[in-house]
Amino acid sequence: MSAPLLCVTVTAPTTAELRRRRDEIDHADLIELRLDSVADPNAAAALAGRRRPVIVTCRPTWEGGHFTGSEEERKRVLADALALGAEYVDLEWRARFDDLIAACAGRGVILSSHDFDGVPADLPTRMAAMRSTGAEVVKIAAKMNTLADCVPLLALGAHEQRHGGVVVLGMGESGLATRVLAHRFGSMWTYAGRLRDIGHPDVSTLLGDYRFRSISEATEVYGLVAGSVTHSVSTAMHNAAFRAAHRDAVYLPFRAASADDFMTFGRALGIKGASVTIPHKVALFDRMDEVYAVARRIGAINTIRVGDDGRWVGANTDASGFLEPLRDRVPLTGLRTAILGAGGAARAVAVALASSGAAVRIHARDRAKADATAGFVSAEVGPWPPAAGTWDLLINCTPIGMYPRVDETPLPADQLTGRYVYDLIYNPTVTRLLREAADAGCQTIGGLDMLVAQAHEQFQWWTGSKAPAGVMREAALKRLAEFARHEDYVV
Ligand code: NAP
Numbered sequence: 495m496s497a498p499l500l501c502v503t504v505t506a507p508t509t510a511e512l513r514r515r516r517d518e519i520d521h522a523d524l525i526e527l528r529l530d531s532v533a534d535p536n537a538a539a540a541l542a543g544r545r546r547p548v549i550v551t552c553r554p555t556w557e558g559g560h561f562t563g564s565e566e567e568r569k570r571v572l573a574d575a576l577a578l579g580a581e582y583v584d585l586e587w588r589a590r591f592d593d594l595i596a597a598c599a600g601r602g603v604i605l606s607s608h609d610f611d612g613v614p615a616d617l618p619t620r621m622a623a624m625r626s627t628g629a630e631v632v633k634i635a636a637k638m639n640t641l642a643d644c645v646p647l648l649a650l651g652a653h654e655q656r657h658g659g660v661v662v663l664g665m666g667e668s669g670l671a672t673r674v675l676a677h678r679f680g681s682m683w684t685y686a687g688r689l690r691d692i693g694h695p696d697v698s699t700l701l702g703d704y705r706f707r708s709i710s711e712a713t714e715v716y717g718l719v720a721g722s723v724t725h726s727v728s729t730a731m732h733n734a735a736f737r738a739a740h741r742d743a744v745y746l747p748f749r750a751a752s753a754d755d756f757m758t759f760g761r762a763l764g765i766k767g768a769s770v771t772i773p774h775k776v777a778l779f780d781r782m783d784e785v786y787a788v789a790r791r792i793g794a795i796n797t798i799r800v801g802d803d804g805r806w807v808g809a810n811t812d813a814s815g816f817l818e819p820l821r822d823r824v825p826l827t828g829l830r831t832a833i834l835g836a837g838g839a840a841r842a843v844a845v846a847l848a849s850s851g852a853a854v855r856i857h858a859r860d861r862a863k864a865d866a867t868a869g870f871v872s873a874e875v876g877p878w879p880p881a882a883g884t885w886d887l888l889i890n891c892t893p894i895g896m897y898p899r900v901d902e903t904p905l906p907a908d909q910l911t912g913r914y915v916y917d918l919i920y921n922p923t924v925t926r927l928l929r930e931a932a933d934a935g936c937q938t939i940g941g942l943d944m945l946v947a948q949a950h951e952q953f954q955w956w957t958g959s960k961a962p963a964g965v966m967r968e969a970a971l972k973r974l975a976e977f978a979r980h981e982d983y984v985v
Pocket residue numbers: 772812815834835836837838839840858859860863890891892893894896918919920941942944945946948
């Protein structure tokens with residue numbers, strides 16, 4: 495199969511604006527002109543002066559578009575586009591414009607079907623019916639409610655590409671893999687652009703972060719398994735490292751509905767590894783064929799590697815990632831440490847500190863949770879918040895002070911009497927706690943150091959090579975700066 499093309503979709507309120515936006519686009523192999531977004535659709539005006547191949551689409555409201563006129567008017571616009579030599583015209587299967595398809599013997603026709611609720615039950619028979627019309631390309635787009643919804647599209651694309659042109663697309667956040675990995679899904683092209691509500695990836699992310707042009711069936715697939723992946727720093731870090739190391743690999747955000755949802759998807763796609771975050775760290779632990787000792791001690795995994803033998807192995811790089819910035823800087827043996835919080839990160843930090851010979855005390859607002867976390871490593875439990883003079887190293891493992899609530903801090907400035915303060919929060923990179931600790935004369939460490947260190951370890955475990963120096967940190971800082979410019983930032 496030849497490399498899938500990139501089609502960029504353009505919408506605009508007027509034809510003049512549509513043409514202007516069309517001509518601004520770089521890097522696309524095809525441009526989809528959404529005439530249904532224009533107040534007065536006119537194929538000739540939209541096609542005039544085009545410099546790249548186009549798909550002309552005039553989607554009616556009943557198929558998720560904006561065209562509200564009659565079917566006769568719509569058909570006329572599409573027939574004009576075909577007569578004027580548009581490279582492709584998108585006709586909805588449900589429209590039954592069979593005479594248009596017959597008139598051009600199917601050449602240049604994309605016959606499309608869109609399901610906005612989920613994967614249709616009749617997928618194979620529908621595809622066969624669509625194929626029987628003689629259309630040059632058949633396109634199936636369906637809403638992916640889960641990652642596992644992508645699996646039937648994988649099988650369908652693989653089958654259909656042997657019979658003719660095909661494009662299969664998963665709409666919504668969970669469908670991202672179908673778009674980026676178009677090669678594996680058998681698609682002739684992928685769509686990108688500004689239609690975020692149906693899951694269009696942005697062109698610069700597709701070409702820059704995910705290196706769409708160099709993805710093939712052989713490209714290794716990694717990703718971040720999470721409950722919410724709206725803005726991920728890990729995707730920026732790992733993709734930058736793969737690029738710098740010239741590794742044929744891509745790292746994608748995977749929003750999983752459950753551990754089993756990800757396992758079904760990951761197995762079908764043949765993923766090579768993943769980072770794991772809230773809320774799947776414990777549930778995926780239980781699905782692994784093998785779990786390394788540190789992860790077993792913590793009771794959670796944050797990394798998966800799938801071996802060539804197909805075995806899924808879980809590990810936890812949070813503990814060693816946490817220790818890395820302390821190495822050669824803070825002698826831990828006998829050090830009095832106070833951990834704020836009793837969640838997943840606190841547990842990894844407690845295991846790391848206890849195994850390094852530090853005296854560990856857990857401080858959490860919920861005494862029962864503090865007791866449970868302390869029990870993992872036989873640590874002590876102290877009051878919330880910790881009293882001044884009772885610690886040498888304080889570690890914030892709560893989200894207090896994280897964006898957007900950057901004015902908050904877990905401890906008043908006059909209580910910062912120890913020697914070192916380590917905040918796991920990396921957004922912002924310098925929290926109020928760290929600022930006040932530095933003012934009080936403490937040495938400080940921010941969460942970005944840990945984030946980068948644990949990602950380096952993941953990279954090395956997956957690839958067998960060290961991550962290129964400085965690349966992940968630079969990518970993380972760049973991504974955090976981008977987030978800060980967007981008001982819609984969601985942590
Ligand atoms: P988690 O499992 O949800 O645990 C959060 C802990 O903070 C819980 O003990 C929670 O107490 C406590 N907490 C939350 N809000 C609080 C408040 N207002 N006052 C007192 N305690 C509060 O989260 P996590 O995975 O451990 O992550 C914790 C932080 O570490 C996050 O900011 C995360 O971004 C950061 N982190 C950073 C890295 C890195 O690489 N730098 C890695 C992992 C985590 P309750 O249970 O009572 O709610």
